[in-house]
Each structure stands twice: as structure tokens, then as C-alpha cells.
Amino acid sequence: MLTSNSKNVVAEIRATIAARESLVRARVRGKLQFLSPSLPEGVERNHSSVFWILQAQLGTLDKMKSSFALEAEPGTFELLAIARNLFENVIWLRLFNREREYGLLFYEQLLKQQKQNTEMFIAKANSEISLFHEFERIDGENLDFSFFSVLEGNPTDEEIQAAQVTHRNLTDDLDNKARRAFSIYASAAKFNGYGYQCNIIREKELPRQLLQLAEIQKSLDKLCSAKWSILSEPMFRLSKVRWNWKDRANDVGMIEQYNFLYAYTSRLLHSTPMNLITEKQLSASESAMMLDYAFITILDIFDLIDSFSFPGQANVAVFDL
Numbered sequence: 468m469l470t471s472n473s474k475n476v477v478a479e480i481r482a483t484i485a486a487r488e489s490l491v492r493a494r495v496r497g498k499l500q501f502l503s504p505s506l507p508e509g510v511e512r513n514h515s516s517v518f519w520i521l522q523a524q525l526g527t528l529d530k531m532k533s534s535f536a537l538e539a540e541p542g543t544f545e546l547l548a549i550a551r552n553l554f555e556n557v558i559w560l561r562l563f564n565r566e567r568e569y570g571l572l573f574y575e576q577l578l579k580q581q582k583q584n585t586e587m588f589i590a591k592a593n594s595e596i597s598l599f600h601e602f603e604r605i606d607g608e609n610l611d612f613s614f615f616s617v618l619e620g621n622p623t624d625e626e627i628q629a630a631q632v633t634h635r636n637l638t639d640d641l642d643n644k645a646r647r648a649f650s651i652y653a654s655a656a657k658f659n660g661y662g663y664q665c666n667i668i669r670e671k672e673l674p675r676q677l678l679q680l681a682e683i684q685k686s687l688d689k690l691c692s693a694k695w696s697i698l699s700e701p702m703f704r705l706s707k708v709r710w711n712w713k714d715r716a717n718d719v720g721m722i723e724q725y726n727f728l729y730a731y732t733s734r735l736l737h738s739t740p741m742n743l744i745t746e747k748q749l750s751a752s753e754s755a756m757m758l759d760y761a762f763i764t765i766l767d768i769f770d771l772i773d774s775f776s777f778p779g780q781a782n783v784a785v786f787d788l
Contacts, residue, residue: 476758493784501781516570553764560771561719568702603662609637
């Protein structure tokens with residue numbers, strides 16, 4: 468439960484977002500709209516650092532707005548997640564303002580994450596095909612087992628109802644096993660049947676994901692082959708190194724914030740012995756501190772986005788009417 472002071476800070480954050488977000492967004496959209504005609508779809512646009520910086524700025528505004536969109540009070544885990552997310556957003560924005568080539572590193576990270584997520588999805592889909600084949604077999608055996616005693620002769624209504632109850636219980640148990648497997652398609656399989664759902668995954672979902680993976684890999688290959696010519700030597704070397712938030716925080720003078728924020732939030736976000744034994748909620752003063760951090764960081768986000776510039780930019784604002 469937030470104190471009245473913390474509630475006031477939440478209200479202040481929402482008021483600030485309401486007052487500034489639409490104009491800052493309109494300015495970013497204006498820059499993007501006048502930039503886009505000079506960057507045809509394809510490699511030219513994908514290899515434009517400014518294009519991806521502007522896209523990242525719009526995404527930052529989306530995330531910031533959604534974080535405080537609800538009227539409900541943010542709880543402990545929401546505050547911790549918001550604080551970490553805002554911190555990492557600010558690092559990106561500071562890097563963009565420091566060196567525009569970070570826009571291409573952002574794009575490379577995007578492609579790598581998209582590739583990883585798609586590969587994970589494909590692996591999961593294949594595992595579910597195997598799982599659902601097995602469940603289809605079990606489902607058939609359950610049906611035979613449940614109605615074996617009533618298939619011959621003249622079963623009474625009570626015997627038929629008992630067989631139906633047995634089958635329903637076995638089906639529910641099988642559906643629960645699918646849920647315990649953290650199946651993406653468990654709900655669909657429950658409706659469509661496990662065998663038919665296998666066909667849907669194999670014939671529709673997997674081809675779509677494989678095509679998407681091929682497109683991502685194509686874009687990643689093009690970027691990797693072009694990096695040496697479109698990045699400066701220091702940025703090219705940096706692109707070869709695994710992304711590390713601690714190092715990037717140090718680059719923009721935020722290492723003290725990193726050391727405090729990551730240690731502080733990890734204490735409550737991870738299930739360590741200290742987390743399980745000690746207090747699991749932020750105190751009133753801790754909540755107030757996190758909200759103050761969010762408020763100041765949001766102000767910084769607006770200022771950093773507004774101060775970003777590049778040669779030939781259009782200083783116009785584009786609003787939706």
C-alpha cells in the first residue's frame with residue numbers, strides 16, 4: 468500500500484507523461500516522417516542508425532506510457548521492473564545522443580533477439596508436435612478404457628453416464644498434463660483435439676516461423692557483411708563484444724546507479740534465501756524512493772529524446788487528428 472506522498476508522486480508522474488508525451492512523440496514522428504523518403508524500404512533503411520534511434524525513441528515512449536497507464540497503484544514487483552526498465556532505456560538514449568552509430572548496434576541486438584526468440588519458438592513447436600502425438604495415443608486409449616464395458620450388450624443409463632464421467636476425468640487429467648508442459652497450444656489442442664492440432668502446427672505455424680527465421684537471418688547476414696564499412700573502427704569492435712549493461716552504464720557515467728539499482732532490485736526479484744526469509748515488499752520509504760527515481764528518469768527520457776539531433780533533420784511535429 469502506497470503512502471499519500473507516494474500516491475502524489477504517481478499522480479505527478481502521470482501528469483508529466485500526459486503533459487509531455489504527445490508533443491515529444493509528435494516531434495520524433497516528424498523527424499521520422501521526413502527522414503523516411505530518403506531511405507527506401509530495405510537495406511538503406513535497415514542500415515540507417517538514425518532510423519533505428521527514432522524507432523527506439525518511439526518504443527521508449529510506448530513503454531513509459533504503458534508503465535503508468537493503469538489507475539491502480541503499482542506494487543513492489545511492478546515498481547522494481549519499471550525502475551530497471553527505465554534505467555536501461557536511459558542508457559540507450561544517452562548512448563544514442565553520444566554516438567549515433569549506436570543505432571546500428573541497437574538494430575543488431577534487435578535482430579539477434581528476434582532470431583533467438585524465433586528459434587526458441589520453432590524448437591518448442593517441434594516438441595509440442597511430439598507431445599501431442601503421444602497425447603493423441605493416450606486419448607485414444609482413455610476412450611477405449613472408459614467405454615469398454617458399455618460397448619457391448621445393453622448398458623444402462625447409469626453405466627453410460629459413469630463411462631462418460633470416467634472419460635471426462637481422464638481427459639481433464641491429460642489436459643492438465645499439457646498445461647504442466649507449458650504448452651503454447653494447449654488451449655487450442657483442448658478444443659481441436661491433439662492429433663488435429665499437430666497438423667495445424669506442422670502445416671501452418673512451423674512454415675510461417677521458418678520463413679520468418681530465414682528473413683531475420685538474411686537481414687542479419689547483410690548487416691554483418693556491411694558493418695565494417697558503415698561503422699567506425701571503435702564501434703565495429705564494440706559490435707563484436709557481448710552486450711553488457713554494466714559496461715554501457717559505465718560508458719555514460721551511470722555506473723553508481725547500476726551498482727545500486729541492480730543489487731537492490733535483485734534482492735526482491737530473485738528467489739534467494741534472503742528474499743525468501745526477509746521482507747518481500749518495499750517499505751513505504753523504499754517505494755517513495757523508487758517512484759522518485761522513476762519520476763526523475765522519465766524527465767530525463769523526455770529531455771534526452773528532445774535533445775537528439777542529426778544532420779538534415781526536420782523540426783516539425785506530426786500529430787494524429
